[in-house]
Amino acid sequence: MVAFAKGQGTGNDFVLLVDPAGELSPTPEQVVALCDRRFGIGGDGLIVATRTEAMPEHERALGGGAEWFMDYRNADGSVAEMCGNGIRVFARLLEQEGLADVTDLQVGTRAGIKHVRAVDGGFSADLGAVRLEDGEPLVRAAGLPVARPGQRVDVGNPHVVVAIADDAELAALDLHTAPELEPATPGGVNVELVVPQGIAGDEGRIRMRVHERGSGETLSCGTGAVAAAFATRHWAGGAPNRWRVEVPGGVVHVDVDQQADGEHAWLTGPAEIVYRGETAIL
Numbered sequence: 469m470v471a472f473a474k475g476q477g478t479g480n481d482f483v484l485l486v487d488p489a490g491e492l493s494p495t496p497e498q499v500v501a502l503c504d505r506r507f508g509i510g511g512d513g514l515i516v517a518t519r520t521e522a523m524p525e526h527e528r529a530l531g532g533g534a535e536w537f538m539d540y541r542n543a544d545g546s547v548a549e550m551c552g553n554g555i556r557v558f559a560r561l562l563e564q565e566g567l568a569d570v571t572d573l574q575v576g577t578r579a580g581i582k583h584v585r586a587v588d589g590g591f592s593a594d595l596g597a598v599r600l601e602d603g604e605p606l607v608r609a610a611g612l613p614v615a616r617p618g619q620r621v622d623v624g625n626p627h628v629v630v631a632i633a634d635d636a637e638l639a640a641l642d643l644h645t646a647p648e649l650e651p652a653t654p655g656g657v658n659v660e661l662v663v664p665q666g667i668a669g670d671e672g673r674i675r676m677r678v679h680e681r682g683s684g685e686t687l688s689c690g691t692g693a694v695a696a697a698f699a700t701r702h703w704a705g706g707a708p709n710r711w712r713v714e715v716p717g718g719v720v721h722v723d724v725d726q727q728a729d730g731e732h733a734w735l736t737g738p739a740e741i742v743y744r745g746e747t748a749i750l
């Protein structure tokens with residue numbers, strides 16, 4: 469039997485393993501079994517905490533000088549570069565295990581080293597420079613009256629953000645099946661459907677739903693919230709720098725931070741370890 473933790477951040481939930489020496493190396497089939505909500509533990513994804521030195525050479529290079537590496541897998545067993553909600557829950561687990569000082573933590577990921585800080589009972593993570601990309605794929609979704617052009621956003625993982633007319637149209641979307649993109653994105657893409665809610669003071673507000681690559685509709689997606697904020701800010705003319713993003717599972721905040729290599733996104737929100745157990749799946 470192998471010990472695991474179950475955690476969540478704004479309803480994006482994860483199975484978590486602490487595997488310092490990288491001995492578990494779960495197969496895609498085991499990830500699917502762990503994330504299955506009937507036959508397994510259940511989760512939108514799996515997070516494995518491994519010492520960067522124990523990761524394969526490619527990941528070790530990406531993880532640089534960070535002591536711990538966040539190895540993220542989607543519920544379908546596919547590997548993703550980054551998980552914005554997950555890195556907060558990852559930090560919470562390291563804190564509870566006494567494995568790291570999380571007041572100011574560097575985490576290795578397949579999208580490079582990320583900086584995480586404990587704030588106001590949750591965590592704030594610098595997800596790195598966010599890039600708006602060319603090409604406006606046409607997006608079709610069940611319940612969306614007409615196909616709409618989407619904005620491609622790179623948050624270390626790929627996203628397409630689509631503006632939705634209003635809350636009623638957002639609620640009417642059926643995201644049991646993945647939105648269809650034209651042209652399609654090789655390897656799949658995370659799709660955020662967003663209703664701008666206006667700007668209050670220096671804070672923009674949006675409401676969104678998300679269909680995640682490799683997991684389906686989730687209650688929240690951290691990198692997706694960043695993508696949605698950056699796309700909406702672009703459509704609004706490049707301001708403001710602070711965004712409140714309401715997702716079905718709660719609220720996260722996105723702050724734009726101009727750094728030498730571009731506009732970074734700080735993603736802030738809660739993180740909770742809900743329970744612990746042992747599994748026979750591994």
Ligand SMILES: N[C@H](CCC[C@H](N)C(=O)O)C(=O)O
Nearest residue numbers: 548551552553625689690691
């Ligand atoms: N499904 C995403 C990874 C999980 C991202 C999401 N859970 C987040 O909080 O960023 C992908 O394949 O890129």
